[in-house]
Amino acid sequence: MTNGGETELIPGMDVLAVPPAPAKTSAAKKTPKKGARRPAETLPVARVLVDMSLPHLDRPFDYLVPVELDAKAVPGCRVRVRFAGQLVDGFLAERVADSDHEGRLAFLERVTSPEPVLTPEIAALAREVADRYAGTLADVLRLAVPPRHARAEAEEHPEPGEGRPAPPAPGPWADYPAGPSFLTALAEGRAPRAVWTALPGPHWPEAIARAVRATLASGRGALVLLADGRQVARVDAALAEVLEGASRHVALTAELGPAERYRRWLAVLRGTAGAVVGTRAAMFAPVRDLGLVVLWDDGDDVHAEPHAPYPHPREVLALRAHRSRAGALIGGFTRTTDATVLVETGWAHALTADRQRIRAVMPRVRPAGEDAELARDEAARTARLPVLALRTARQALRDGPVLVQVPRRGYLPGLRCGRCREQARCAGCQGPLSLRSSHAAPYCRWCGRIAGDWQCPECGGRHVRAAVVGARRTAEELGRAFPGVPVRTSGREGVLDRVGAEPALVVSTPGAEPVADAGYAAALLLDGWVLLGRADLRVAEEALRRWMNAAALVRPAAPVIVLAEGALPPVQALIRWDPVTLAERELADRRELGFPPAARMASLTGTPAAIRELLADTRLPAGAQVLGPVPVAAPQDGATPGPDRERALVRVPRPAGPALGRALKAAQGVRSARRAPDPVRVQIDPLELI
Incomplete structure (x- = not known):
């Protein structure tokens, strides 16, 4: 089962794959014992991609094809083989006449399905993707080939249709x-x-x-x-x-x-x-x-x-x-x-x-910023909307639905102390407190603990206020500000696909905006400071992307009000409907600072000792810079961070990206071969760097 005649220790298994003394190189010429399985006469050696994610075993392994499986063992089919004493799945990559391995080869146990599900093109692509992202081929193949369903394979599929469609009109x-x-x-x-x-x-x-x-x-x-x-x-x-x-x-x-x-x-x-x-x-x-x-x-x-x-x-x-x-x-x-x-x-x-x-098809975008009339308009105060946005919504509701984009889902996803404005955190795990409705008690978004008796550790205050308002609370406020107008919400709890042309307020989180049958009569993009205030390398282009995706659903020349400072580059790009200039400006800034995509970066996350060990084993390409490691911040998804977790960043010039992937993969293979106890998560060009 091994190539090259080397002894291999399989981490997590107490079995040594030890080949015997060198034998004949041609598998077809070996004389089997009486009653033993015989290899196929033609192309008796199968190169199998074993479903093992260990980096140091990321290569094909040679097996013999028995005579009884000769017809079924076609390149690309699923097979079962014995690897280090265990039966594991794999794909038959190709069949050849001889093996480079000089030891004894094991036979294929069985062909799971003769369907050639792994094509040569996808196999080569998966190999390139694995090398590009410092991963293993087995992990990529799990993404590339879906699990088998025998009944679907047995069904008759129609033949490919005859003829080609005519080229379309523009x-x-x-x-x-x-x-x-x-x-x-x-x-x-x-x-x-x-x-x-x-x-x-x-x-x-x-x-x-x-x-x-x-x-x-x-x-x-x-x-x-x-x-x-x-x-x-x-x-x-x-x-x-x-x-x-x-x-x-x-x-x-x-x-x-x-x-x-x-x-x-x-x-x-x-x-x-x-x-x-x-x-x-x-x-x-x-x-x-x-x-x-x-x-x-x-x-x-x-x-x-x-x-x-x-x-x-x-x-x-x-x-x-x-x-x-x-x-x-x-x-x-x-x-x-x-x-x-x-x-x-x-x-x-x-x-x-x-x-x-x-200009003929774009909406008419206006920034609201800090509206001085907010204090003089009680309806606007209730709905968190400046006068300009309220007036725009009232006028547009005569002609059709109005889209209201809210950056956060939920009711009150963030709370602060009502007295000193310090962020309200759980006394048990220090997670952020949130509120599900106006009648609920605050709860922790990390551990779920109810914090009904919360007290601010800074000033002793017991009242909380909203740090940011979610979609459900916004819908509640708009219902009071626009009595008699239907208010519909679209978000994680329930995403609307379409809305009619009748007047309505549609409150949506980014990405969940439904399509209006005749287009929206107006759009209100709330809480722009939430999008622009995130600690994220891509904050400007991401804010513009979310705004433009919502504004693109509005009718031509219809009003779009964005609650953000009008002088900011993303807001200016929205007003002019010019995303190209902002992207070019952002790329120039990234190139000057050495950030992706102008440079290639790899994120290494693990224990401090594991990161040091991986970096010591990595032959980094010329010009590489190691940033950190620094402690990993608490996750935002409710999971608790692991003990002593750190992250290091490795930056290289863009042309050296492939070399960085190969170097990190080789180092991961070294750690895997010596059974390093602590894994290191390697991500090439992660979306989040800050």
Whole structure:
């Protein structure tokens, strides 16, 4: 089971994989004993990718293919093998005539399924992603290939449809000077790559669908990734209309359930469906003859993969486009600094509308800032709204719904002492206190403890006040300020997909805004200081992204009021509807300070001793800088931090990013081989650095 004849100790197992004395190199020439399993006559050696996440075992292992499994053991199929005394799963990568290992090879135990679920393209891509993110191939393959469902494999799948759709008319792409030529290049089988700054409005799903149809017209496949199931449903509906109902595409989302998702994934694998639209889990979908990859709203943190090795779909799709010589479309209402790097390096071209067209369709944005009339308007005081926002909402409600974006969910997600304004914290774990409703007692967001008898340790005060107001409390306030007007909420507890054209106040958290049938008559973007006051490297571009995603749902020339200081760069970019200038400015600042994406960074999180050990074992590339380590701050998700946890950052010039990934992976392999007790979490280019 080992290659090269070396003795290997498998951490966590009390078994030594010790090969015997050197034997013949050709597995097919070994003479089996009577009654023993015989290897296949042709290509008897199978190279298996064993499902083991230990870094020092991240390579294929050679096994013999027995005669009885010869027909089923095809490259890409699932197999079971004995590894260090245990039965484990794996994928058969390839079959060869001879093995480089001079010891005795074990046989495959069985073929779990003869379906070749791991294609050569996805296997090579997974290997590159694992190296890029200092991870293991086994971890990437868990993300790439869904769990097996035997019934779905046994079902009959229709044959791929005959014929290709005709190239589409430009449609929404006619609003962009380079839009029609982009579609033409896709339809002719070329590989245009664009960073698309979409116009506000509801037409972006149709634009994506037309790009997919142009790709299918060239005889190639397309892959579209979106942030959530609601966006997938919108693009799915647009594809069904633009492709004229033909079953040339499938939608892959977690809501389908494992069996149905695997059934649709098999349709892609077998070539029945030429296009895929889905969430981040579909980034490895085995689309045949890939001709286009699409990523919408790449700045949304929902795209970030929470499982090791934490690959981002933007990087994965860029790798796929490069490897497959496919086109790429990375779009959104805003532009991220990461996408700006792609434009600056020439990997992609900017796809934007001219200023005259932008002015014709953009909303009319006004900042409210600190309104001096707040003290003279009791309704505004009750609803936390300045006079300008109240007047705008009242006028707009005559024509249709009004969107109110609130940065936080809940009722009162943050509390402070009513006397000294010190943050209210739990006496047990020092977690932040919150309030679920006007009749509830404060509780801790970390441990859940009720703090009905809370007393401020600084001044002895027993009253609390809101530090930031959530969506439910905002809806309650608006209901009092606008009696008789329906108030609907959309957020974590319940996300609305659509609202009608009738007058209503729709209170939503960022990312949960429903689409209005005829567009919103106005939008109020509350508590801008909450978005702009976060300690985050991406705070400016993230605030603009959330504001523009909400404002894009408003009718052309309709009012949008943002409660933030009008002189700030993100607010100015919103007023002018110019995200490109802000992204370029942010990238210039990051380049001067040496922050991503101008540089590559790796985050190492673990115990102080483990981090020191990993850094000592890492051959860092030239120009690398180690920042820290520093203690890890308390998490915001309610989990308690581990004991003595620290984090170090390793920064290298952008061209040295691949070398950094390989160096950290090699060091992780050294620690894994000697069974280091404390693991270190390695993330390449994490979203959160501060």
